[in-house]
Amino acid sequence: MIGSTFWFFSLSVLAVTCLLINSAGSQKIQSVACEGSEAQLKCGKDEVISVSRATYGRLDRNTCSSGRPNRQLKNIKCSRSSEKVAESMTEPECISQKDSALACEGRVAKLRCGKGEVISVSGATYGRRDQKTCSIRRPEGQLKNTQCSMSSDKVAKSCNGRRWCNFKASNSVFGDPCVGTYKYLEVEYTCEVPERRLQNTTAVVCEGKVAKLRCGKGEGIYVSRATYGRRDQKTCSTGRPEGQLKNTQCSSSSDKVAKRCNGRRACKLKATNSVFGDPCVGTYKYLEVDYLCYATVTG
Structure with a gap:
């Protein structure tokens, strides 16, 4: 009867301790979800989740206590371990989705990530690599040089770690790798959970x-x-x-x-x-x- 009384009247908490494992080693991180909510376990690119412990119940009065009556919080010696979280992580997929931004010369590249995510720029080039991109109403002479582009770390330095970022594609920012050619800025980036x-x-x-x-x-x-x-x-x-x-x-x-x-x-x-x-x-x-x-x- 004690067990059934606890699970019916107490507001329970799911606490998960796991490791984010990559080639450089591992880092322990904890996720807590109140009863009725979802625990979200996330890892970065090239990392996988390894759950070391998961408990469901209540170990203190403070966690998940907002707006709850005292009787739902007073039993702090009620918890049980569970392997269900670990079992659901046997084939984790934690791969960051690649995005790209393009801006014709004189325009602004707009990099955007979702709530709780930040930008990580993997590459940015300014110049011209084909005759089609940013070619509308441009004379042929401004498009024929397709061997003109240069990599730059300026976008990464300005945008990394931010949720959104605007960056102008111009010679004044990047220099002019090919005078007389109409250029464009290409940026590849991922949105990552910090x-x-x-x-x-x-x-x-x-x-x-x-x-x-x-x-x-x-x-x-x-x-x-x-x-x-x-x-x-x-x-x-x-x-x-x-x-x-x-x-x-x-x-x-x-x-x-x-x-x-x-x-x-x-x-x-x-x-x-x-x-x-x-x-x-x-x-x-x-x-x-x-x-x-x-x-x-x-x-």
Whole structure:
């Protein structure tokens, strides 16, 4: 009866620890999904997933707790291991899809990736390699030299690690590899999920103060959770009357921090009712943000 009671009333959590394995070695990474949600395990180009551990249940009160009643969180000694995640990864496919961008001379090349992805440029050439590309309304004399192109790392330096990037195809940017020839810019790139660190950082700021999220050089912020309200009587309690601290069942999740800060190296956001609304009038609140610093793609 104890087992059946737990699975019926408790809000469960799936926690997966796996290795991203490539020729250079392996890196441990953890994925957590709340009950009813999907755990997403992703790896980069030339990497495969190897699941070392997967548990389903609850080991603490904080994980996947937003908006849940206390009775669904109090049993923290309920979890079981499972091999089902590992079994589903026996033939992983983690291959980055190649994209390309083309811009005729004087135009702008537009590189775009989806949400949570960043650009990794594999090659960029400026010049002319055939007579058809960017040939409309151009005299034959500007198209006949097809042995004129040069590679450049300028696009990679400007665009790598960003979700989107615009780059102008012009002689002033790349130089002129063939004077008198009408040229074009060709860019090959992939959209990759940036590698994240295992370390989760928590920033806490009292109502009326400013939360400061910071990552190191070459890193970007990824907010995994942000709540505004009060979940205990100790945090941000100095100099506050008891009446402003007693309501500890008052917090609301918000995606405003993620929308503002994700992908940036540093970010500031004020913890106020005007920004997040007031989940409990009369209670002195605080903003709590969990975030990761991931290494942005550099080449």
